[in-house]
Amino acid sequence: MDNIIYIFVITAGCAVLFNLIFRRYGIPTIIGYIATGIFISQLFGLKNNHDLSFVAEFGIVFLMFTIGLEFSIKHLMSMKKYVFIYGPIQVFATGFACSILSVYIFNVDIKSAIIIGFALSLSSTAIVLKTLNDNGHISKRYGRKVLGMLLFQDIAVIPLLLMIDIFNVKDGAVSSLIFTSMVSAVILIVILYFIGKYILSRVLYLVVSANSKEIFITTILFMVIGSSFLAHYFGFSYSLGAFIAGMLIAETQYKHQIETDLIPFRDLLLGLFFITVGMQINFNVIANNLFIIALVLITVLIIKALIIYLFLMISTRKKVALKAALSLAQVGEFALAIFTLLSVKGMADDKTLQILTAVVVISMVLTPFILKNVSKIADSMEEQDELMQAVVTTKEQDEIEELVNIDIPEYKNHFVVCGYGKLGREIVRQLKAKGCSYIALENDLNLVERGKNSSDNVYYGNAIQKTTLEKAHIKNCIAAIIAVSNEQKSELIANSIKNLGYDVNTIIRFADTIEKGLYTDFGDHFYLIKEREAVAKAIISKALKCKINNNLNQG
Structure with a gap:
């Protein structure tokens, strides 16, 4: 126990120190947390473990819940083109291209290549949405497109995980597995909708009437975590359940107070999540496979950005398409979970998965710098830019x-x-x-x-x-x-x-x-x-x- 407290104190101190130093030079706090993870893993010889990753995942859960608060069902319906048209195009086009890339570079079988390719098509919900939230660009034209595609990616994780199971079961059990998943989805949506429409407002009214800040915050935490576990129970991601719960609460009059109270929990857990990302960086793997990691990283970034830019350019301005493409070029945190599952199922060798993990983590490290300068890069294509909100910088x-x-x-x-x-x-x-x-x-x-x-x-x-x-x-x-x-x-x-x-x-x-x-x-x-x-x-x-x-x- 004393050792755990010692590590926690050192980790918290490093996170504060790194972020104070980095902020003076305009480096995003996400990089400070990742640097903390790298430092702690090297100092104590720690590697990311399942229990720590499980807790850290709730940073994404709380982020998706607050995003759901801002984008109610009314908002989501207004974005249906971004979610259900742009989203599938992005996932299938980039997934197909990355699958072909995986066959030729890693020499894996077609089943493993499909899983790896579609995992690489997923972007980082945690980094992208946090950055867009912080700089206020989530409501911009490109921000809405990015959010829509990220929402579909979160939904796409479900059939992707299902696909891993399908590739590992006998032919007779496939139809039963698909049917069970569809029934589970319908049951989950019906339950959450019923709770949101007939129970949620009444419960929140009673809690607010009690005039207790502690009861209010505890109730909200229960709703977030409860909806997440309910979604997970039916075979879906924790974050998807939290997002649906957030959208339902967005229809109530309490959404703004809830959002204000949850921000500290969200930011704290997101910081922990990025620390666990830093702990997964293996410098020995990077040093021994530097060329192939650089090759895969650059190729994946270019493929994703180019595909997204080309299909968005048809229906929107080039500048908006380029901003969205650069924002989604990285590979996200869900890919790490999928690669872990591939290792458990024996569908890929350890060296291949270590290289892919390094590619994902490095792309996530680069993302805050890309997002910070995405407007400058895109503005070089046109003389005028949209109205922008200045990001608050550290001053004396x-x-x-x-x-x-x-x-x-x-x-x-x-x-x-x-x-x-x-x-x-x-x-x-x-x-x-x-x-x-x-x-x-x-x-x-x-x-x-x-x-x-x-x-x-x-x-x-x-x-x-x-x-x-x-x-x-x-x-x-x-x-x-x-x-x-x-x-x-x-x-x-x-x-x-x-x-x-x-x-x-x-x-x-x-x-x-x-x-x-x-x-x-x-x-x-x-x-x-x-x-x-x-x-x-x-x-x-x-x-x-x-x-x-x-x-x-x-x-």
């Missing part, structure tokens, strides 16, 4: 305190602008030009500092939090203007304003009918402005002024 503590610790003076009959990005800055400029009083709220320290340098009334704060809105004296404002480009964040801010109970006039811009549908039940005080219509009105207004000026000159 005294600079942070100078920007954060500011009391907002009392305002009345003013405008509250939520967001100081490109759109927010333009709104502030227009308000200043008309002599209107305003307060702008922004949770990006770089943008807050930029606003202060421009003498704008910009204050650091998260507009999702009710306390921040209260400090901005939103009760006394003329109107609140939501000026963020992230669809989910915009909805969260709108919900926070709605829940204040002040009937604040709120103006929200939306891009398409899918976004508009999120605000159908918000009430008469919420005004929706469609982007294209607003731009068209501005253009026509400017054109009419030109016409008037031209007539005056001719007169």
Whole structure:
């Protein structure tokens, strides 16, 4: 026991130290956790074990649950093209290509090659979705496509695991195995739907009525873990059950509070998951097979990125297709589980599986750097880019305190602008030009500092939090203007304003009918402005002024 505590203390200390150092140089925290795993495995001679991997897997479970909270059934239906069209195309095309690659490089039989090829077609749910969540790109066009394909990949794990069993059973038992799996899927969906529709809201109401934070968090943990084990009991992945549970809870009024309370558990377990990834790196295997690992790694990355780019390019802009392709080029964590199962079934030799494991882990290590620069890479193809949210970077503590610790003076009959990005800055400029009083709220320290340098009334704060809105004296404002480009964040801010109970006039811009549908039940005080219509009105207004000026000159 003392030895376990000793290892835990060293691991936690290394994780903190590595991430503090890496963050100063803009290196993602995921790499810090992986580096911690490498260091611990070398220091103590530890290798990843089943029990540790089992606990770490719940980092992905909690991540999928929070993704489910953000993408309700209504969202999922709006993304059905990405999930059920783009997803199958990506998995089957890349799986087929990687299967052929496996036959020629590893000289395995066709059955093993199919399993290996389709395992390589899977991408990293944990890394990609965490990064897209952190930088707010999950609601971008390419982010939705990536999410849709990742969701299908998670579903595709089920028939892939089933395929391993089929290849290892007698012919007479195959039909029985397929039938059992289909029945299990129907039963699971019916049970979760029944619980979500008839039980969940009532239970959450009783828990919230108890007015106990501990009971509330315990209930949510029970729901997440319970839905995961229910899915696993019927032969499906833990994360798929958690995602379905998240979507069901997303239909309730408690989704935002649940998401806020679960984030610490999710991030802690995800950190543990990435530490276990680092523990699987075997430098002896890499050194002895450096050429073939590099060859397989580069070939797989190129094949996946090229296939995804080519079929997405047909229906979307090249830049969006390239961003999605680069985001999904890596091989994911589910491949590691599948390779372990291949080893147990004796369907591939240890050397081949060690090489493949090294390929997967290295591709996962490279992914955060690729995702961090995916927009820069894609933007080189076009002159203009979409509106982007700046990622919060580490600053000196005294600079942070100078920007954060500011009391907002009392305002009345003013405008509250939520967001100081490109759109927010333009709104502030227009308000200043008309002599209107305003307060702008922004949770990006770089943008807050930029606003202060421009003498704008910009204050650091998260507009999702009710306390921040209260400090901005939103009760006394003329109107609140939501000026963020992230669809989910915009909805969260709108919900926070709605829940204040002040009937604040709120103006929200939306891009398409899918976004508009999120605000159908918000009430008469919420005004929706469609982007294209607003731009068209501005253009026509400017054109009419030109016409008037031209007539005056001719007169």
